[in-house]
Amino acid sequence: MKIRLNGETVETSIPDILSLVKVRDLDLPSLVVEHNHTIIQQTAWADTLLQEGDTIELLSFVGGG
Amino acid sequence: MEDRLALGDRYFSSRLLTGTGKFASNSLIGPMLAASGSQIITVALRRVDPKAPPQDNILSHIPDTVTLLPNTSGARTAKEAVRIAHIAREAGCGDFIKIEVITDMQYLLPDNHETLKATEILAKEGFIVLPYVMPDITISRRLYDAGAAAVMPLGSPIGSNLGLEMKPMIQRIIETSKLPVIVDAGIGRPSQAAEAMEMGADAVLVNTAIATARDTAIAGRAFAMAVTAGRMAYHAGMAGHSNRARASSPLTGFLRE
Numbered sequence: 001m002k003i004r005l006n007g008e009t010v011e012t013s014i015p016d017i018l019s020l021v022k023v024r025d026l027d028l029p030s031l032v033v034e035h036n037h038t039i040i041q042q043t044a045w046a047d048t049l050l051q052e053g054d055t056i057e058l059l060s061f062v063g064g065g
Numbered sequence: 066m067e068d069r070l071a072l073g074d075r076y077f078s079s080r081l082l083t084g085t086g087k088f089a090s091n092s093l094i095g096p097m098l099a100a101s102g103s104q105i106i107t108v109a110l111r112r113v114d115p116k117a118p119p120q121d122n123i124l125s126h127i128p129d130t131v132t133l134l135p136n137t138s139g140a141r142t143a144k145e146a147v148r149i150a151h152i153a154r155e156a157g158c159g160d161f162i163k164i165e166v167i168t169d170m171q172y173l174l175p176d177n178h179e180t181l182k183a184t185e186i187l188a189k190e191g192f193i194v195l196p197y198v199m200p201d202i203t204i205s206r207r208l209y210d211a212g213a214a215a216v217m218p219l220g221s222p223i224g225s226n227l228g229l230e231m232k233p234m235i236q237r238i239i240e241t242s243k244l245p246v247i248v249d250a251g252i253g254r255p256s257q258a259a260e261a262m263e264m265g266a267d268a269v270l271v272n273t274a275i276a277t278a279r280d281t282a283i284a285g286r287a288f289a290m291a292v293t294a295g296r297m298a299y300h301a302g303m304a305g306h307s308n309r310a311r312a313s314s315p316l317t318g319f320l321r322e
Contacts, residue, residue: 006112026113030122032156037148039155057112059152061123063091064109064136065084065223065250065272 001052018045021058032059068296070245070268072105073160073193073214075132079104080262081292082134082247083285084272085123087224093281094126101285107134107163107272110149110156124158134195136163143182150187162187163217164196173223177204181211188212197249200234205242216242217270219250220261224273226253229260239265255291262295263303 002009005020014020017033017040033040034057040048050056069076083103085094098106106127127133135153137146143166150162164187166179180196181204188194193214198204200218208216218235221227228251229235239246245267252258253274261269271288278284 027120027122030120030124031113032110032152034152039152059110059156060113060120061108061135061156061158062111062120063085063088063123063276064138065086065107065270 001050003050003053004055006056006058012050015049016046017048017050017056020050020056021045024058026058027060030060032061033057034059068300072195072245075193077104077132078102079289079292080268080296081258081285081289082106082249082268082270083275084270085109085127085276086272087276088281091121091123091126093276094123095128096282097275097285098128098131100282101275101289103131103285103289105132105134105161107136107270108158109136109138110153111139132161133158134161134163136165136197137183138165138167140166140183141168141176141179142166143179143186146179146183147186150183150192154192160191161193161195164194175199175219177201180204181207184208184213185211188214195247200231200238202234202237202241205238205244205246209243213244215245215247215267217247217249220248220257221251223250225251226274227251228253228257232260232264235261235266236264255287258288259291259295259298262292263298265299266295268292 036055070080079102081103082105084107135158137149140146146164146166164180164183166176167173168176175197177198184194184196195215195217196208196213197217205216221230247268248261248266249270252271258269275284
């Protein structure tokens with residue numbers, strides 16, 4: 001299926017958000033995940049299944065003034 | 066009576082707001098906060114780059130006692146700023162939000178029009194909204210009507226260290242604003258922070274000047290002392306200046322006939 005990940009269209013067979021972030025070497029505690037414009041709490045990542053056309057944003061807090 | 070800064074329903078004894086941008090290492094942020102006593106610090110939200118090496122969690126360097134002030138940097142419209150604010154709140158950053166909407170990429174000057182629109186929306190939703198604006202009395206009044214918790218006029222362009230280029234306009238905002246006035250951006254030296262506080266600003270926000278100093282903790286302390294000194298001078302009611310000398314010692318002429 002195709003999803004929009006951080007603004008790019010990617011082809012993936014990954015079933016859920018937890019698996020999606022785990023295959024990337026990311027600092028999970030600081031990660032903010034937006035699924036179709038809704039924030040998904042970390043405890044719900046495993047239960048949030050990906051579907052064709054979903055929009056995922058992987059965000060994190062960084063230094064800023 | 067304690068001289069505290071009131072923002073929304075919260076009170077702060079420190080009038081120095083700080084930022085987390087441009088530190089050589091996130092590990093410098095904690096010691097800077099301890100040395101400066103700053104109780105409010107800004108953070109930004111960015112897309113994760115999966116190709117870049119993982120960064121450590123900046124929030125883990127900020128003690129729970131310090132209030133997070135997420136900014137909406139990167140937003141070019143009110144709508145984008147509102148979206149960032151929602152994400153920050155849902156991600157557990159609390160109700161404070163610094164509205165920063167920038168469409169001028171040359172000088173990074175804020176877009177007052179979009180900033181006002183975002184403020185109206187977010188204040189209604191219960192955010193404690195701190196809008197970063199071009200110094201303007203009319204926008205300051207409209208932000209009050211919109212429910213902002215403060216107005217944050219810039220001293221000079223972000224990161225420029227030019228100090229209070231906008232001093233006369235900031236002075237007029239201080240004279241007329243019903244909101245706390247926090248001078249944000251461009252403050253490059255403690256003396257400039259003191260100058261803003263002497264004028265009657267309620268607080269200053271300093272990021273670049275502290276974060277890029279050789280010793281960021283000492284710089285934080287220096288800014289904190291300057292802010293305190295400037296505030297005290299404001300309360301003391303300093304006299305105006307004169308182009309002519311006014312003797313401070315008696316000129317009694319007993320040495321001459």
